[in-house]
Amino acid sequence: MNASQTAFDHYEEHEVTAYHLENDNGVKVTVLSQGGIIKAISVPTKNGGQKNLLLEYPHTADYYANPFYVNMMIGSAAGRLKNGQFTVDGKTLKVPANEGNNTLHGGPHGFNSVNWNGELSSTNDEAVLKFTHHFQTRPNDFPGIKVTTTYTLKNDNTLTVRFTGEADEPTIFNPTYHVYFNLSDSKNIEGQTLMLNSSRHMDVDSEKIPTGKLLDNLHTPFDFTNGVKLGEAIDKMQNTTEKGFDDIFQVEPSAKDDTIAKLQDGASKRSVTIHSKRNGLVVFTANSFTPDMNLTLGAGAPYMGIALEAQNLSDATRFEGLGDTTLMPGVSKSYEIRYELKF
Numbered sequence: 001m002n003a004s005q006t007a008f009d010h011y012e013e014h015e016v017t018a019y020h021l022e023n024d025n026g027v028k029v030t031v032l033s034q035g036g037i038i039k040a041i042s043v044p045t046k047n048g049g050q051k052n053l054l055l056e057y058p059h060t061a062d063y064y065a066n067p068f069y070v071n072m073m074i075g076s077a078a079g080r081l082k083n084g085q086f087t088v089d090g091k092t093l094k095v096p097a098n099e100g101n102n103t104l105h106g107g108p109h110g111f112n113s114v115n116w117n118g119e120l121s122s123t124n125d126e127a128v129l130k131f132t133h134h135f136q137t138r139p140n141d142f143p144g145i146k147v148t149t150t151y152t153l154k155n156d157n158t159l160t161v162r163f164t165g166e167a168d169e170p171t172i173f174n175p176t177y178h179v180y181f182n183l184s185d186s187k188n189i190e191g192q193t194l195m196l197n198s199s200r201h202m203d204v205d206s207e208k209i210p211t212g213k214l215l216d217n218l219h220t221p222f223d224f225t226n227g228v229k230l231g232e233a234i235d236k237m238q239n240t241t242e243k244g245f246d247d248i249f250q251v252e253p254s255a256k257d258d259t260i261a262k263l264q265d266g267a268s269k270r271s272v273t274i275h276s277k278r279n280g281l282v283v284f285t286a287n288s289f290t291p292d293m294n295l296t297l298g299a300g301a302p303y304m305g306i307a308l309e310a311q312n313l314s315d316a317t318r319f320e321g322l323g324d325t326t327l328m329p330g331v332s333k334s335y336e337i338r339y340e341l342k343f
Contacts, residue, residue: 003120003127011060021127021153035112036073043343055180055305072112075175079314089170144168157341164334173327180305183265188303190231195262196224202248212319244287275338276310310337
């Protein structure tokens with residue numbers, strides 16, 4: 001196991017550090033201090049090379065040149081908050097909007113906006129990176145919160161991301177990772193198969209804000225229970241505005257190991273299984289990627305990658321029965337996402 005760091009580049013007049021974790025099987029993970037961007041989760045190939053399972057940009061600034069949050073850490077509230085509001089401890093708080101009237105992915109001062117402090121360690125069994133940042137209370141913004149995000153790569157080819165939040169004042173805490181996968185050697189995801197432990201998805205309005213209703217997946221393009229090729233599923237969505245998926249699935253973690261999703265590529269035999277104890281997973285098939293996105297894979301195009309964002313169901317404080325996303329002072333909360341890799 002190995003853990004190291006290098007200078008990557010500069011962004012907004014500060015140095016961006018690249019932190020590297022590597023296990024004994026040649027699995028390599030690179031995380032940037034800026035925005036907690038996971039630049040790479042790479043695995044060995046049969047010809048002795050490396051395959052990054054994530055979409056990737058060459059420079060930090062490239063990640064911020066478009067609205068797609070490519071591989072960024074998201075918080076403190078994943079998803080959209082209607083009218084930039086949430087209610088906690090009997091009080092409705094107003095936070096800055098950054099998508100029309102609504103607040104998306106923690107707003108303009110979210111987890112993706114800062115340069116995190118990093119600390120590395122390793123043993124014979126694991127390589128670990130720990131990020132910390134204290135988000136101070138801002139007027140008319142999210143209450144202050146101290147966040148620790150820990151990345152643990154093990155020799156069983158799993159990467160576990162653990163988010164821990166400690167609030168200064170009552171707030172909400174629903175972090176995730178906006179990682180975009182493409183497991184194949186193709187420039188699109190259409191030949192890959194997605195399985196979800198999900199029987200329902202959230203109904204949303206024209207602004208993609210949850211209405212509080214849950215819709216059945218059975219006999220619809222949203223049914224991934226038995227695994228479906230993404231190209232086939234996307235074809236069935238061509239009569240929608242999105243022409244693909246940008247949806248919040250209610251997931252049921254398996255009793256055995258908390259599996260909520262599995263993405264696999266038959267041609268390369270690569271797969272990633274996502275484990276989470278939480279009840280939500282956003283699936284976005286990059287329907288609106290644009291040619292001005294200068295990714296290392298090439299110019300941006302629809303269906304170039306798939307974002308799989310494990311979280312709690314979005315905007316849950318407005319509804320009953322969707323889960324508890326509140327975080328109170330004096331009681332820390334932790335959530336994990338575990339990515340199990342096969343190649």
